[in-house]
Amino acid sequence: MxxxxxxxxxxxxxxxxxxxxxxxxxxxxxxxxxxxxxxxxxxxxxxxxxxxxxxxxxxxxxxxxLEEDKPKIRLVKRAVHEPFIRNISNGRQIKESLIIQGKNEMYAALVETPPHADSGSYSHHGGEEFVFILEGRLTFDLEGDRKYELEKNDTLYYPNSIGHRWENNSDEIVRMLMVSTSPYEF
The missing domain is CATH 1.10.260.40 (lambda repressor-like DNA-binding domains)
Structure with missing residues (x-):
């Protein structure tokens, strides 16, 4: 200073x-x-x-x-999204593409869940999260609360301390945007 x-x-x-x-x-x-x-x-x-x-x-x-934080402005072009296999369910791969890179206060991903696949066991972590359904229908299960049936353009927000998982019980691929305030570095 x-x-x-x-x-x-x-x-x-x-x-x-x-x-x-x-x-x-x-x-x-x-x-x-x-x-x-x-x-x-x-x-x-x-x-x-x-x-x-x-x-x-x-x-x-x-x-x-006090040093002022400089705004963290990042552009991530689609060509550099980092796809990876989140997990395999019933022999089907759940794909995730990160759409924010670097150290951030939030994490954002496009998640593709094939027909009749699920995210696995309940996930618990810090922060908050929301999902926005881009395509298809999805059952989102919040542990100790209830199951939510989500369709295209539906949004669900929840604290990440609540166990959460999802399943695609349909014959179509489900695409969703998932944004979490849990700090990750990618």
Whole structure:
């Protein structure tokens, strides 16, 4: 964290409070010229000065030192989806294609379940999840709750701590979008 960045953050807080440098000077008992120099990165304030300014702005001192996360924007073209076999059920392969890559706060996949196949035993993990049925009909089983019959364009949301599994009891392939907030890295 550099001095200029701290100055920029202080200036932004001051502007957000609709305060002039003179207003902040009066509220903090710090000279207006000193505040101006801090905001432009020409003065390296000591902790007592920072505390006085932050108190006047009603912001914690530590907030000036937090690094802001840069937005994680990722484009994953269809050509680079990473298909893999999720599991084999009744001799049929359940295919999954990851549609988000890298370390993320969520995981997204297109899942294809062939006729008369299922996802296997109940899955339990952290986070939350939703499924959106793109094609076909699917029975989604939430352990201890009930079974849900889902059709094209239906959505089901649930906490991942509830055991969950699905089965395709039809003669058609089922395609669904599955999005989970469980952090994965692919």
């Amino acid at each position: 550099d001095i200029e960045s701290i100055g920029n953050k202080l200036k932004q807080h001051r502007i957000n409070k609709d305060m002039s440098i003179r207003d902040l000077s009066a509220a903090s008992n710090i000279a207006a010229s000193t505040i101006s120099q801090i905001e432009t990165g020409k003065n390296s304030p000591n902790l007592i000065t920072l505390k006085a300014i932050c108190d006047a702005l009603e912001v914690p001192v530590f907030s000036l030192f």
